[in-house]
Amino acid sequence: MKFFREQDNEFRQKEFYKDKDISDGHIFEEESGFPLIKYHSLDKFDWLISCQTTRKGGVSEGYFSELNLGISNTDSFENIEKNYSLLAERLGVFPENIVITHQVHSTNVVYADEGMSIGGRIVDLKEKGKISQFTEDNTNNRLFLREISDNSDGIDGFYTDKAGLLLSTTFADCVPIYIVDPVERHIALVHSGWKGTVNHIANVAIEKLEALGSKAENMTGVVGASICQTCYEVTDDVASEFKKEFADANISDILQQTDEIHYQLDLWAANWYNLKRAGLQSENIHFCGICTMCNSDILFSHRATNGKRGNINAFLGIRE
Numbered sequence: 358m359k360f361f362r363e364q365d366n367e368f369r370q371k372e373f374y375k376d377k378d379i380s381d382g383h384i385f386e387e388e389s390g391f392p393l394i395k396y397h398s399l400d401k402f403d404w405l406i407s408c409q410t411t412r413k414g415g416v417s418e419g420y421f422s423e424l425n426l427g428i429s430n431t432d433s434f435e436n437i438e439k440n441y442s443l444l445a446e447r448l449g450v451f452p453e454n455i456v457i458t459h460q461v462h463s464t465n466v467v468y469a470d471e472g473m474s475i476g477g478r479i480v481d482l483k484e485k486g487k488i489s490q491f492t493e494d495n496t497n498n499r500l501f502l503r504e505i506s507d508n509s510d511g512i513d514g515f516y517t518d519k520a521g522l523l524l525s526t527t528f529a530d531c532v533p534i535y536i537v538d539p540v541e542r543h544i545a546l547v548h549s550g551w552k553g554t555v556n557h558i559a560n561v562a563i564e565k566l567e568a569l570g571s572k573a574e575n576m577t578g579v580v581g582a583s584i585c586q587t588c589y590e591v592t593d594d595v596a597s598e599f600k601k602e603f604a605d606a607n608i609s610d611i612l613q614q615t616d617e618i619h620y621q622l623d624l625w626a627a628n629w630y631n632l633k634r635a636g637l638q639s640e641n642i643h644f645c646g647i648c649t650m651c652n653s654d655i656l657f658s659h660r661a662t663n664g665k666r667g668n669i670n671a672f673l674g675i676r677e
């Protein structure tokens with residue numbers, strides 16, 4: 358049985374993708390471990406840890422089953438914590454080295470370092486576990502997240518040059534963008550939903566890396582597993598924002614109008630334009646080619662489930 362139905366996706370017939378790498382994502386399984394999505398373009402960097410999770414391998418039940426890594430949904434905290442432990446073991450890292458976003462569809466991209474106290478929004482699981490002893494339900498988990506923070510801005514991405522940290526962003530249809538500079542060994546990882554995409558969060562991350570000394574022409578960019586254009590209908594208010602922000606693009610690559618007020622939005626193509634505009638070379642931009650909604654039995658999809666779902670995560674880190 359094929360693991361993913363990606364070959365059925367209509368995007369493969371689209372002219373825009375004809376000269377692009379649309380098969381970067383592949384499933385990685387070991388006898389002893391649960392499956393992960395890996396990326397050919399990142400696999401070749403042996404100094405990196407990189408992957409995206411699937412639903413397989415955790416202890417959560419019901420519509421969170423199995424490997425729910427969302428810290429702000431209503432799954433039991435014990436399950437979420439166990440899932441992070443299992444994932445950390447699978448990747449050979451310590452859970453306390455994972456840094457987690459508190460995502461709000463912003464363009465806030467934050468430098469991650471060993472201190473991990475940036476606004477209190479990056480939750481060290483060890484610390485979270487400690488404080489969560491006071492709480493059992495989701496409301497209190499959220500309170501906890503607020504409690505340790507006086508920063509209400511939220512975080513939708515990280516960048517770093519520090520080894521030993523595992524950057525993490527969380528998803529259920531939105532787009533993970535992995536950015537790697539193999540020359541300077543700098544990395545960034547962002548959560549790019551439609552708002553992040555139209556507000557160019559990938560470009561914000563690339564500018565931050567450039568401030569660290571990276572050159573965009575050296576960077577590799579990967580558009581991770583997320584909702585495909587065929588699955589992603591939006592209304593004209595969203596479409597008009599894209600028309601405005603992508604005025605220099607061939608807009609038919611990004612939007613396909615289906616009736617008076619509805620469009621199919623291609624977040625993958627829009628993010629390609631973001632990465633190109635930032636200065637990445639075409640041959641260094643890769644697409645996972647796997648849709649969360651087309652594969653909602655294996656990946657968490659918000660649209661496929663009317664929001665009754667957990668979260669899969671993207672991970673990116675520099676090995677020590």
Ligand SMILES: [Zn+2]
Nearest residue numbers: 585588648651
């Ligand atoms: Zn799809």
